[in-house]
Amino acid sequence: MGKRVLLIEDEPSIIEAIRFILSRDGWAVDTHADGATAMTALARRTPDLVILDVMLPGRSGFDILSDLRADPVHGALPVLMLTARGQTRDREQALALGASRFMTKPFSNAEVRDAVNALFAEAGGDAARQA
Template sequence: MANRILLVEDEANILEAIGFILSRDGWDVRGHGKGETAIEEIDRVAPDVLVLDVMLPGRSGLDILRDVRARSETRDLPVLLLTAKGQARDREQAMSLGANAFLTKPFSNDELIATVRALANGHATGTAQPADTPRDDA
């Protein structure tokens, strides 16, 4: 598979955990922890999929998403937004700004992998709802 993912997440333990999960699934994962320099990192890495946390230092993931969609170079980049906030309003805002998928922390490893694979294959997954089954913390 060897597709490249840029994971923009400021919490080191979450960055490491998600990076491990996706690397184990065959992805080339690059991490970045600063909202204010995320656009420059997207340009540098040229990912196939962007996994973007909503709450970042310096600049929010929603602001970054807005810029990603406004730029011709990144307009069609598949974006998965991650957040600890699971309110319907947050999901609606993310999707209205052009997110291809949205996951609320905590999510299962399988849910993360399935969502990223769907995005890489050109499928928007919409908003992911929390499952009623026990989850692996990511």
């Protein structure tokens, strides 16, 4: 079973870019434009990693992160946060809420790929999944 990432992002071209970058490393990418459908998808099938945008229609990325961390089953999932607002306050808030990494748009493709792989490795990688 392949590695799976849950991408919550509302910009179609960014979704397409991230999907392209990660798929070359063997990631399957589920995308959702808002928090509600993403959480449903999460409950149905647990991903290895979550990539979360801050500015989303409806509930913000911070809200979704809080919910996720409060979830007893998925609370420990690694989460990579992306934001286009680029303010230090956002970074602090994200880390305080429990984001594993925080990355400002625009990012380089290598950065995203490295971050995702590193997070996956930290969480135990394939070994953890198979155990």
